[in-house]
Amino acid sequence: MTPRPDKLSEPVATMPSLRRRIFTTDHRIIGIEYLILALTSVTIGAILSLLMRIHLVWPDRVLPFYGPILPEDYLAMVTIHGTIMLFFVLTTAPQAGFGNLILPAQIGARRMAFPVANAVSFWLTAVALVILLSSTFVPGGSAISGWTAYPPFSAVAGAGPGQGLGMDLWLASIAVFAIASTIGAINILVTIIKFRCEGMTWGRMPLTVWGWFTAALLSVIAFSVLLAALLLLFCDRHAGTGFFVPAGDLVSGVIHSGGHPGNGSPLLWLHLFWFFGHPEVYISILPGLGLTSMLLANFSRRRVFAYRTMIVTTLLIGFLGILLWGHHMFVAGLNPFAASAFAVSTMAIAIPASAKVLSWLATVWRSRPSYTTAMLFSIGFISLFITGGLSGPVLAQPILDEYLHNTFFVVAHFHLIMAMAAVFGLFAATYYWFPLMTGRMMSESLGRLHFWGTLVGAYATFLPMHITGLMGEPRHYAQLSGVANAAGQLLAGTLPLNRFITWSAIVLSTVQLVFFVNLFHSLRKGRSAPPNPWRATTLEWHPALHPNAPAEALEEATVVYRQPCEYRPTPGGELFLPQWSADTNPDIKPE
Amino acid sequence: MPSTITPIRTEPKPRRHVEDHDNGSGRRPPTDKRTGGGGDNDNWGDRPRGNHGPRERLVRYRMGIFFALASDMMFFVAIVSSFFVNQSTGHFDAYNNYINEWSATTIPPILWLNTLVLILSSITMEIARRRMFHEVDAMDEWLGLGKPITRRAIPWVAVTAVLGTIFLVGQWIAWEQLALQHVFFLSNPSSHFFYLITGVHGIHLVFGVFGLIATLIGLYVSRSLESRQIMVDCASWYWHSMGLFWIFLFVLLVFFQ
Ligand code: HEM
Numbered sequence: 092m093t094p095r096p097d098k099l100s101e102p103v104a105t106m107p108s109l110r111r112r113i114f115t116t117d118h119r120i121i122g123i124e125y126l127i128l129a130l131t132s133v134t135i136g137a138i139l140s141l142l143m144r145i146h147l148v149w150p151d152r153v154l155p156f157y158g159p160i161l162p163e164d165y166l167a168m169v170t171i172h173g174t175i176m177l178f179f180v181l182t183t184a185p186q187a188g189f190g191n192l193i194l195p196a197q198i199g200a201r202r203m204a205f206p207v208a209n210a211v212s213f214w215l216t217a218v219a220l221v222i223l224l225s226s227t228f229v230p231g232g233s234a235i236s237g238w239t240a241y242p243p244f245s246a247v248a249g250a251g252p253g254q255g256l257g258m259d260l261w262l263a264s265i266a267v268f269a270i271a272s273t274i275g276a277i278n279i280l281v282t283i284i285k286f287r288c289e290g291m292t293w294g295r296m297p298l299t300v301w302g303w304f305t306a307a308l309l310s311v312i313a314f315s316v317l318l319a320a321l322l323l324l325f326c327d328r329h330a331g332t333g334f335f336v337p338a339g340d341l342v343s344g345v346i347h348s349g350g351h352p353g354n355g356s357p358l359l360w361l362h363l364f365w366f367f368g369h370p371e372v373y374i375s376i377l378p379g380l381g382l383t384s385m386l387l388a389n390f391s392r393r394r395v396f397a398y399r400t401m402i403v404t405t406l407l408i409g410f411l412g413i414l415l416w417g418h419h420m421f422v423a424g425l426n427p428f429a430a431s432a433f434a435v436s437t438m439a440i441a442i443p444a445s446a447k448v449l450s451w452l453a454t455v456w457r458s459r460p461s462y463t464t465a466m467l468f469s470i471g472f473i474s475l476f477i478t479g480g481l482s483g484p485v486l487a488q489p490i491l492d493e494y495l496h497n498t499f500f501v502v503a504h505f506h507l508i509m510a511m512a513a514v515f516g517l518f519a520a521t522y523y524w525f526p527l528m529t530g531r532m533m534s535e536s537l538g539r540l541h542f543w544g545t546l547v548g549a550y551a552t553f554l555p556m557h558i559t560g561l562m563g564e565p566r567h568y569a570q571l572s573g574v575a576n577a578a579g580q581l582l583a584g585t586l587p588l589n590r591f592i593t594w595s596a597i598v599l600s601t602v603q604l605v606f607f608v609n610l611f612h613s614l615r616k617g618r619s620a621p622p623n624p625w626r627a628t629t630l631e632w633h634p635a636l637h638p639n640a641p642a643e644a645l646e647e648a649t650v651v652y653r654q655p656c657e658y659r660p661t662p663g664g665e666l667f668l669p670q671w672s673a674d675t676n677p678d679i680k681p682e
Numbered sequence: 683m684p685s686t687i688t689p690i691r692t693e694p695k696p697r698r699h700v701e702d703h704d705n706g707s708g709r710r711p712p713t714d715k716r717t718g719g720g721g722d723n724d725n726w727g728d729r730p731r732g733n734h735g736p737r738e739r740l741v742r743y744r745m746g747i748f749f750a751l752a753s754d755m756m757f758f759v760a761i762v763s764s765f766f767v768n769q770s771t772g773h774f775d776a777y778n779n780y781i782n783e784w785s786a787t788t789i790p791p792i793l794w795l796n797t798l799v800l801i802l803s804s805i806t807m808e809i810a811r812r813r814m815f816h817e818v819d820a821m822d823e824w825l826g827l828g829k830p831i832t833r834r835a836i837p838w839v840a841v842t843a844v845l846g847t848i849f850l851v852g853q854w855i856a857w858e859q860l861a862l863q864h865v866f867f868l869s870n871p872s873s874h875f876f877y878l879i880t881g882v883h884g885i886h887l888v889f890g891v892f893g894l895i896a897t898l899i900g901l902y903v904s905r906s907l908e909s910r911q912i913m914v915d916c917a918s919w920y921w922h923s924m925g926l927f928w929i930f931l932f933v934l935l936v937f938f939q
């Protein structure tokens with residue numbers, strides 16, 4: 092339609108166009124918005140963790156502009172740190188951020204299935220974050236019952252500062268987040284099922300896409316259960332019911348048990364929460380698992396070892412992930428028979444996980460990888476996944492968990508396997524896809540510095556936590572010194588090691604400045620990137636799908652002919668067949 | 683993977699025929715299975731193969747709503763699980779007696795009537811949905827003879843909305859009757875669940891009725907047949923699921939308390 096002349100002469104206001112750019116339905120921009128949200132969140136979360144570490148070992152220090160850190164402040168920091176990191180970093184960045192940015196291109200689609208729902212999902216997530224952060228500034232401060240919000244602590248407003256309005260805001264934030272994530276997951280599922288281009292059969296889908304797919308399936312199942320649990324908890328707090336409050340529960344000197352001395356059970360919350368919570372931790376790691384397979388194959392110029400098996404293990408990890416929530420409840424009063432069942436299902440998941448590790452090793456076995464920063468971070472991912480995974484089967488023994496539950500041993504386990512491994516996956520993704528997002532390369536030398544600093548820092552921070560955990564250091568303790576009697580002596584005994592951990596954490600966070608410098612420097616001044624800098628085979632590097640490709644190229648239908656990662660060493664060098672290459676004779680090197 | 687298992691070309695490019703193309707003489711009829719009948723850009727024969735086809739958009743939205751409903755089902759499953767957990771939990775009093783407070787809430791008989799109304803509304807909605815895909819009417823629309831599909835579907839959608847409202851009013855009456863018997867939300871663990879389940883399901887139906895009203899407006903306003911089909915189709919799958927959920931919840935309330 093030709094615009095009417097009077098429309099043409101109107102001055103173009105900048106504001107609407109800016110607004111249109113921000114409230115866009117373009118999946119690439121939404122993906123970047125998600126990544127910015129995650130980067131903001133991770134910064135806040137990291138600062139909180141530093142404050143916690145410093146307070147733990149130097150409890151007398153006063154926070155500038157604030158005053159002394161009280162035990163409840165420490166718990167509020169634990170809660171916000173955990174909630175932000177799990178929900179707003181590890182769920183948004185790998186799944187929604189890189190999912191939006193890369194997923195459609197990797198399956199040869201031009202857009203997501205429901206662009207408007209996509210935008211709605213992002214803005215709901217942003218609102219959820221604002222609600223969560225705003226809880227810091229209400230009377231009483233933010234909630235102090237941890238990211239798992241166990242009742243009756245979370246069910247009774249008088250249970251502590253922050254358990255009033257702060258807890259309500261926490262509930263609201265997570266409810267909004269759950270709805271947003273469900274919408275996003277539906278979008279991802281339908282996009283993958285319906286928008287694959289010609290020839291992109293299920294068996295040819297990159298393993299990253301399989302990761303996103305499985306994580307989205309888990310989201311659809313898990314988040315609505317969380318929503319139901321939040322609703323019941325809300326009723327307990329405001330409608331006088333007692334779903335989670337046991338009979339005659341004494342909180343702060345007042346007997347609470349809902350409207351009647353009732354049938355409530357905190358165990359019910361644990362069941363509902365962990366039915367969501369364990370899939371949630373897999374949602375955060377599955378995209379990283381897929382990415383690692385792809386990057387290892389790409390940089391060692393090999394096919395992924397046992398591609399079909401890797402697809403099956405991805406789905407199997409997802410499936411088993413729904414069946415083992417009880418391993419978080421061994422000491423909560425679970426029936427011992429149920430505990431045995433959950434122990435078995437938990438250890439069963441080590442089988443597909445080990446299959447993945449074997450495939451990674453077989454993929455790189457006797458290859459000569461090029462150690463780019465993205466590759467290094469993928470290798471780091473494997474290292475952390477193994478280290479963190481080894482303590483998993485230990486914790487899965489109910490009898491060992493009796494001692495280890497609620498100690499720093501568990502903190503070490505999940506920080507290595509989830510926090511650090513997933514973050515390494517995110518770093519690998521950033522270094523790998525940066526050229527695609529910006530047309531520039533990130534600095535490799537800074538990247539290498541960043542990698543080694545982060546790897547050493549991560550191990551130095553989290554490995555010793557196993558030892559302090561075994562020594563008996565409990566989670567959620569604001570202070571280790573100044574406690575009377577034998578227990579106090581035991582706690583004080585962990586202090587030297589804890590000081591070391593704090594210093595390591597400071598180093599670990601400082602090293603991240605290198606990443607920020609690299610990011611912002613490369614954004615403006617980075618070397619400009621060739622169209623396919625890593626010689627990758629997956630579709631997002633297809634010339635027609637490149638952000639700067641001419642519009643006519645987009646009209647060409649994309650067709651896929653093969654599985655990703657087809658590289659063959661030939662006498663005359665290496666043969667490299669991208670998924671879109673129609674070349675049918677793989678033994679003749681195209682000139 | 684050896685190439686015998688993954689042949690290089692499992693899906694050859696479709697051969698394209700000139701005569702399949704829209705030659706500019708007008709839109710293809712909606713009953714032409716090779717095209718969507720939506721006019722420009724609707725030459726499905728000229729699109730990449732795979733998951734594209736005449737009803738691509740409809741199927742995509744339908745799939746979206748199915749996933750959303752699956753997620754919603756898990757929401758109800760969680761609440762029903764809590765129902766059973768609370769039902770079988772008790773506590774010991776000061777004299778070491780085991781006490782389970784649960785005492786079943788009597789179901790107001792009007793719920794049977796409401797259930798009947800809801801089943802009826804599902805039937806009317808299904809009639810509306812089928813009318814949207816009536817080929818002869820679609821052909822009439824394509825020929826430019828007004829919007830017969832809308833004309834024939836609107837009454838049924840409207841009747842569904844009315845029946846849905848009657849159901850909601852009926853649920854309200856049930857609550858009132860219970861209140862007269864001094865059975866409130868807080869009276870007993872079982873009444874918590876009675877009110878919670880009927881309430882949450884009722885909210886879903888309120889959304890459903892609003893959705894039906896929006897669909898009615900859409901049927902009037904929208905000119906694209908495909909959009910109208912999608913609206914009615916998605917609304918009706920939602921409606922059917924709410925009916926199905928209700929039957930399960932009702933059985934739970936009647937027989938498993
Ligand atoms: C070999 C596989 C794994 C096994 C056998 C395993 C086992 C366990 C067990 C038994 C616990 C409970 C410990 C306790 O609370 O006392 C636990 C906690 C945890 N695991 Fe794992 N795990 C495995 C892999 C993972 C992965 C892949 C992730 C994340 C991506 C993860 C994240 C977590 C988190 C976040 C917690 C603690 C949650 C909390 O209490 O706040 N685990 N794991």
Ligand SMILES: [Cu+2]
Nearest residue numbers: 369416418419
């Ligand atoms: Cu778990």
